[in-house]
Amino acid sequence: MAGLERLSEELEQLKQQGRYRLPAIWESGSGSWMEMGGRRVLQMASNNYLGLTDHPRLKQAAIEATQKYGVGAGSVRTISGTMDIHDQLEQELAAFKGTEAALVFQSGFTTNQGVFGTLLGAEDVVISDELNHASIIDGIRLTKATRKIYKHKDMDSLEEALRGASSYRSRFIVTDGVFSMDGDIAPMPQIVELAERYDAIVCIDDAHASGVLGHCGKGTTDHFGLHGRVHIQIGTLSKAVGVVGGYVAGSRELKEYLIHKARPFLFSTSQTPAVAASCLEAIRVLRTSPELGERMWASANAFRSQLQADGFDTGASETPIIPIVIGDSARTMAFAARLLEEGVFAPGIVFPTVAADKGRVRFIITASHTADDLEFARQALLKVGREFGLV
Numbered sequence: 001m002a003g004l005e006r007l008s009e010e011l012e013q014l015k016q017q018g019r020y021r022l023p024a025i026w027e028s029g030s031g032s033w034m035e036m037g038g039r040r041v042l043q044m045a046s047n048n049y050l051g052l053t054d055h056p057r058l059k060q061a062a063i064e065a066t067q068k069y070g071v072g073a074g075s076v077r078t079i080s081g082t083m084d085i086h087d088q089l090e091q092e093l094a095a096f097k098g099t100e101a102a103l104v105f106q107s108g109f110t111t112n113q114g115v116f117g118t119l120l121g122a123e124d125v126v127i128s129d130e131l132n133h134a135s136i137i138d139g140i141r142l143t144k145a146t147r148k149i150y151k152h153k154d155m156d157s158l159e160e161a162l163r164g165a166s167s168y169r170s171r172f173i174v175t176d177g178v179f180s181m182d183g184d185i186a187p188m189p190q191i192v193e194l195a196e197r198y199d200a201i202v203c204i205d206d207a208h209a210s211g212v213l214g215h216c217g218k219g220t221t222d223h224f225g226l227h228g229r230v231h232i233q234i235g236t237l238s239k240a241v242g243v244v245g246g247y248v249a250g251s252r253e254l255k256e257y258l259i260h261k262a263r264p265f266l267f268s269t270s271q272t273p274a275v276a277a278s279c280l281e282a283i284r285v286l287r288t289s290p291e292l293g294e295r296m297w298a299s300a301n302a303f304r305s306q307l308q309a310d311g312f313d314t315g316a317s318e319t320p321i322i323p324i325v326i327g328d329s330a331r332t333m334a335f336a337a338r339l340l341e342e343g344v345f346a347p348g349i350v351f352p353t354v355a356a357d358k359g360r361v362r363f364i365i366t367a368s369h370t371a372d373d374l375e376f377a378r379q380a381l382l383k384v385g386r387e388f389g390l391v
């Protein structure tokens with residue numbers, strides 16, 4: 001086995017720690033009710049915030065693009081993999097974000113590999129919120145830049161890091177727009193102010209804010225009215241936008257620089273025509289459908305208030321991401337399993353993703369959830385919550 005025995009030993013440890021978990025297998029598309037094991041289950045874990053994954057216009061766009069261009073792009077973007085739909089998507093994304101340009105990657109994850117891996121060098125320092133997403137952390141790991149971590153949303157901690165950073169070629173502040181485990185929002189006005197005072201570049205990863213925050217879902221920069229003051233806006237096309245892919249929006253030079261140097265852009269095949277065309281259609285739907293976001297926000301705010309009134313701890317949530325904090329890993333996973341028996345799917349999120357005593361079950365409220373759906377979830381939560389002595 002040449003050393004592979006340790007895999008089963010480590011898997012055994014995960015089981016003992018209550019952290020062993022294989023992906024749930026679904027027999028239906030992403031929607032508010034999905035099928036698992038022949039049973040209908042209320043889905044409260046999907047990032048399909050606006051219900052776009054099965055939107056008729058997106059599906060039609062995917063079908064038409066497949067008919068016209070085929071199923072694959074055939075090569076990387078820089079050789080023969082840039083069709084007019086890829087170009088159009090980038091133009092409309094830039095217009096949507098209010099930036100000069102946008103560049104699309106295969107996913108949000110690879111966008112972060114491309115952006116950080118390319119822009120940062122040994123002469124730079126990157127200053128990162130301690131709760132930033134794994135793909136940011138990994139993107140930074142690809143570089144020789146000095147890394148500083150500031151306490152979550154703590155502006156004194158950020159300022160301290162900036163104060164000691166004047167000798168570097170450039171200072172990069174990077175933060176999630178909406179934090180995926182707590183559902184709280186980065187304090188962008190304060191971050192931008194500090195960045196301007198200390199001559200730093202601001203980079204925001206809006207994966208959970210794209211389509212969610214700001215007018216028609218334009219993101220955190222729009223939400224806070226900070227246009228022109230955030231240098232690099234990263235987003236995903238895989239969550240609220242409903243398809244798959246990632247992008248970076250910023251200056252024309254940023255785009256052209258990444259085209260020449262970003263390794264995921266240069267060395268991995270571009271989005272399939274169906275993906276590019278359905279992303280493009282999604283942006284068009286977003287621009288003209290503010291009611292989707294309004295419905296999602298109204299449902300999320302009502303659900304969060306109701307859970308709080310019922311006595312649940314929803315942590316720092318201020319978005320459609322609503323955790324219920326349970327405690328240690330095994331108890332959290334047991335809570336999620338009981339909820340599923342009651343017909344509600346929400347994942348247990350445990351150490352090391354969150355602190356060992358802050359295991360939580362995480363709910364994501366979407367525009368597709370009806371008032372009846374949310375009441376169904378609440379009743380299941382009350383029942384299981386009483387069993388666990390939470391309420």
Ligand SMILES: *Cc1c(COP(=O)(O)O)cnc(C)c1O
Pocket residue numbers: 107108109110112133135136176180205206207208236237238239244245246
């Ligand atoms: C989900 C997420 C990503 C990854 O996006 P994909 O398109 O799914 O690869 C990147 N950054 C953050 C902050 C995320 O939440």
